[in-house]
Amino acid sequence: MAKVFIYPATSLILSDMVARFGHEPLGSAIGIRERIQTPGFESPPLQITPEEPKKGLKWAAVEVPSGVRGRMAVYGPLIEAAEAAVIVRDPEFAFGCMGCARTNELILFHLRNMGIPVLELDYPESEDEGIAFVAAIREFLNGLPKEASE
Amino acid sequence: MTEKVRIAQLSCGPEYSGVQKEINDAAAMVDAEVFFPDIMLDDVREGFESFGLDVRSPDLKLAIGRAKALVDGKIDADAVFIATCFRCAEAAIVRNELRRYIHENSSLPVVSYSFTERTTAGTLLTRMEALTTIARRRALLAREEQEGITMGIDSGSSTTKAVVMKDNEIVGTGWLPTTEVLKSAEGVVDLALAEAGLTMNDIQAIGTTGYGRYLVGKRFNAQLVQEELTVNSKGAVYLAGSQHGPATVIDIGGMDNKAITVQDGIPGMFTMGGICAGASGRFLEMTAKRLGIDITELGPLAMKGMGEKVPMNSYCIVFGTQSLVNALAEGSSREDVAAAACHSVAEQVFEQQLQEVDIKEPVIMVGGTSLIQGLVYAMGQLLQTEIVVPHHSQYIGAVGCALLASGFVKGE
Numbered sequence: 001m002a003k004v005f006i007y008p009a010t011s012l013i014l015s016d017m018v019a020r021f022g023h024e025p026l027g028s029a030i031g032i033r034e035r036i037q038t039p040g041f042e043s044p045p046l047q048i049t050p051e052e053p054k055k056g057l058k059w060a061a062v063e064v065p066s067g068v069r070g071r072m073a074v075y076g077p078l079i080e081a082a083e084a085a086v087i088v089r090d091p092e093f094a095f096g097c098m099g100c101a102r103t104n105e106l107i108l109f110h111l112r113n114m115g116i117p118v119l120e121l122d123y124p125e126s127e128d129e130g131i132a133f134v135a136a137i138r139e140f141l142n143g144l145p146k147e148a149s150e
Numbered sequence: 151m152t153e154k155v156r157i158a159q160l161s162c163g164p165e166y167s168g169v170q171k172e173i174n175d176a177a178a179m180v181d182a183e184v185f186f187p188d189i190m191l192d193d194v195r196e197g198f199e200s201f202g203l204d205v206r207s208p209d210l211k212l213a214i215g216r217a218k219a220l221v222d223g224k225i226d227a228d229a230v231f232i233a234t235c236f237r238c239a240e241a242a243i244v245r246n247e248l249r250r251y252i253h254e255n256s257s258l259p260v261v262s263y264s265f266t267e268r269t270t271a272g273t274l275l276t277r278m279e280a281l282t283t284i285a286r287r288r289a290l291l292a293r294e295e296q297e298g299i300t301m302g303i304d305s306g307s308s309t310t311k312a313v314v315m316k317d318n319e320i321v322g323t324g325w326l327p328t329t330e331v332l333k334s335a336e337g338v339v340d341l342a343l344a345e346a347g348l349t350m351n352d353i354q355a356i357g358t359t360g361y362g363r364y365l366v367g368k369r370f371n372a373q374l375v376q377e378e379l380t381v382n383s384k385g386a387v388y389l390a391g392s393q394h395g396p397a398t399v400i401d402i403g404g405m406d407n408k409a410i411t412v413q414d415g416i417p418g419m420f421t422m423g424g425i426c427a428g429a430s431g432r433f434l435e436m437t438a439k440r441l442g443i444d445i446t447e448l449g450p451l452a453m454k455g456m457g458e459k460v461p462m463n464s465y466c467i468v469f470g471t472q473s474l475v476n477a478l479a480e481g482s483s484r485e486d487v488a489a490a491a492c493h494s495v496a497e498q499v500f501e502q503q504l505q506e507v508d509i510k511e512p513v514i515m516v517g518g519t520s521l522i523q524g525l526v527y528a529m530g531q532l533l534q535t536e537i538v539v540p541h542h543s544q545y546i547g548a549v550g551c552a553l554l555a556s557g558f559v560k561g562e
Contacts, residue, residue, distance in 0.1 A: 006331040050267035061323030065235030066267040067163025074166070093208040094191050100162060101240065 002144040005082035005111060008096025008104070009075055014086060020125070021141035026082055028097075048074070056068035060106060071103040079110045084117045084144050086137055091123045117144065153288070155182035155282040158227035158258075160216050160248060162209035169269045173233060177275035182281045187216040187225040203247060210244045215386070219250045220256045228285035231278070232262035237264060246506060253419045253508075257285035257371070262422060273297040277422060280379035284417060290557045291384060294393050296561035300353045301342065302551030303370065304378070305362030308404030310519055311340035313545050313550040314346040314353070318325065322346025323545055328344075331362040332369055351512050355558040357551030359439065361405070373558035378547050383410045385418040385550025386514045387541035394511035400537075402499060402519040404431040409503045411510055421506045423499070431519045432494070433467050437491040439472055441484050445522070448488055452524020455485030457493035460478055470494060489524055496528035504533070514538045516546035517537075 002016055004124040006014040010028040018025035035047045044101045056069025087108060088095070111118055119140040124130040157177055164170045177184045189197075190211060198205070213232070219225045229280055230252055234241030245262045252260045252409035261277045263269075282293065284361030296315045304311040306328060312335070314322035323340030328334045343349060357374035358367040359381040378401075386392075386399040393415045401408040407430060410420040438445040460482050462473040470491075477487050515526055520543045530537045542549060 046170075047166045048166055048168045053267040061406070063237060065163065065238040066167035066169075066265070066333055067235040067238070070163070070166030070168060070267070093211055094195075098208040098212050100166075100209055100235075100238075102238065104206075110293065 001146060002083040003081055004144070005079055005085040006140070007085065007087040007107060007111065008091055008099070009078075009107065010099065011088070011091075011096035013095070014088070014137075017137055018086065018141060021138055022146055023084075023141055023144060026078040028074070031078055047132070059110070064099075065102070066108065067100055068103045071100060072106065075103070075107055076110075079107065079114070082111070082114065082116055083120070084140075085111045085114075086140065087111060087118060087120045089120055089122050095123065155180075155228045155285045156226070157182050157184045157229045157231050157278070157281060158187050158216070158220055158225060159184045159233065160187075160213040161231075162207055162241050162244075163238070164233050164265060164284035167235060167267045167269075169265050169267060172269055172271045173231070173274060175271035176278045177231075179271065179275055180279045182229075182278060182282045182323045184231060184377040185227075186480070187219055187227070189215055189219045189224070191497065193219055193224070193509065195323055201251070205240055205244055207240055210241060213248065217252055219381070221252060227258060227261060230258050230260040230283040231281065232260065234262075234264055236264040236266045238264075244505045249419060249506070250508065261419065263278075263561050271496065276377045277378060279377040280417065280420065283376060283380045287380075288416065291380060291468065292414075293384075293433070293554060293557055294388070294415065295556075296553045297556045298560065299352050300355045300357070300552045300555045301339070301353045301364050301370075301538045302337055302545075302548035302553070302555060303339065303358045303360075303372070304381075304545070304547030304551065305331055305358065305360040305366045305548070306404060307361050308435070309360070310334035310338050311545050311548045312342040312358075313542075313548040313552050314348060315549070315556075316346070316348075318343045320542055320549065322543070323548075324532060325544070326361070331365050335366045335369065339358060342344065347356065347467070351409065355555040358559075359547045372555075374551060374555045376551065376554065379408055379410060379420050379422065380417055381550035381554065382408060382516060382546050383412045383420075383550075384415060384554060385546040385548075386516045387412055387415050388553055389462030389516075389542055390514045390538050390547060391540075392514065392538075394510055398507065398509050398513045400499070400504070400513065400515045401517040402431055402515075402525065403497065405433075406430065407503055408498050409499070409507045410506050417440065419507050430518050433470055433495055434491060434519065434522060436467065436471055437474060437488065437560065439535055440471070440478075448492075449521065449523035449525065451485055452492045452522070455483060455487070455489030455524075455526060457486065457489035457528065459486045460490035462487075462490040462494045489528075492522065492524035493528040495519075496525055496532055500529070500532045509533060509535075509561060511535055512538045512545075514540065516540070516543045520544065
């Protein structure tokens with residue numbers, strides 16, 4: 001089983017596909033869950049505090065907007081843990097919810113430079129493309145090692 | 151209890167910057183609630199496509215879709231708060247265009263803010279207060295004449311001012327540097343009453359504004375405790391005789407600057423700066439001190455100089471002072487340095503704030519700095535327009551308070 005980062009990180013469809021094909025999806029749900037379940041923080045709605053942008057300094061400099069650094073505090077550790085990645089290029093914005101374009105650029109940059117297997121696909125625009133899209137993801141995930149990485 | 155003012159939030163990033171709670175807290179302090187306009191996915195798509203600004207950020211697309219829904223009347227709101235990350239270029243474009251779009255196509259008061267993770271509820275309070283005042287007190291802001299005998303007290307960061315007004319005339323004024331907030335306020339009240347030949351018992355209603363408004367308001371049992379954005383804009387159009395039609399009010403204060411567009415006496419779009427002290431009255435005070443003159447002499451001195459001769463374009467009071475010291479050490483004349491300092495402040499306000507509001511004539515400059523002739527001249531040069539400085543412009547907050555407080559005179 002490989003840890004597969006999904007992009008867009010908020011995509012439940014990608015998350016489900018990775019899990020169905022026997023791997024562990026790394027996406028927003030994981031990063032946000034950790035913060036929601038950590039007691040003591042009170043900042044709604046994500047339980048993210050001004051500490052997060054400071055932690056985000058590891059991935060983005062202080063000149064970068066605080067929202068990017070805050071997001072990177074959520075996604076950065078997941079990217080670092082990733083053993084593979086599935087990237088959907090130019091997704092429809094409803095596919096995987098909303099976000100900051102600058103953070104998205106930074107996430108893709110890190111993933112492409114990690115030296116892990118990465119599958120990049122265009123967002124499907126028709127049913128045929130959709131079928132090919134799912135088949136390509138299945139083939140990629142089947143090619144990843146199934147045994148636990150640790 | 152009054153109904154909560156509903157402020158629609160259009161934003162990108164505050165949740166992830168950890169400042170959403172601060173925004174909510176600031177709204178709660180003025181009995182308002184912030185909400186995210188709930189719209190359908192198709193409305194988001196249709197919204198940003200028809201708006202025509204093809205931004206990359208999905209969150210900004212959502213903000214545009216929400217703005218369209220507000221303008222189209224699909225969402226019920228009393229005011230709009232636009233918030234995006236400080237330093238994001240794409241968000242800055244969206245922030246500016248949405249503010250203009252909402253201002254031009256709806257009657258909703260709108261304010262925008264670029265936050266960092268260090269933004270606190272206290273920083274946002276004045277802006278939220280102004281939003282709720284415009285939404286809640288339109289009738290009060292529509293007041294055009296002062297009636298009865300009222301007093302306004304403006305407890306500012308540098309100076310404290312008071313005026314007594316009687317039957318639409320200013321009959322007493324007081325002006326002192328702010329030291330201890332209450333002591334300074336009591337001092338200006340005594341001065342204003344003495345000049346008016348009245349006692350506290352004659353005063354029918356009191357209004358307070360400025361940084362110390364709550365403390366001073368409590369001390370004097372003020373009927374009206376109001377932030378300076380709405381008070382100053384009302385006071386400015388009243389003194390300048392521009393209560394009808396558009397106007398722009400510029401107030402370069404000791405700590406922060408305000409630029410407000412006003413329509414029929416009611417503020418529509420406003421910015422409140424204060425990121426750096428190099429663009430404020432404080433820098434001019436510093437300059438006067440370094441030149442060994444009183445602040446009142448700085449304006450006339452600057453009028454005799456040529457600001458272009460001295461490079462002084464700093465975004466920080468420390469570097470600005472360094473430029474000033476260097477210029478003097480290199481033999482620049484005091485007149486040129488004074489003019490350069492005025493130009494530097496005007497330029498920074500022009501670049502940092504006036505780009506964010508639509509300048510509509512007449513442009514009215516108010517506050518203590520409006521008495522600095524060189525600063526008014528520099529601003530006029532930059533805006534290529536004649537600046538109106540009304541009589542008693544330094545008492546603007548106090549006058550606005552006295553005017554609005556007359557809405558609380560018994561029998562009104």
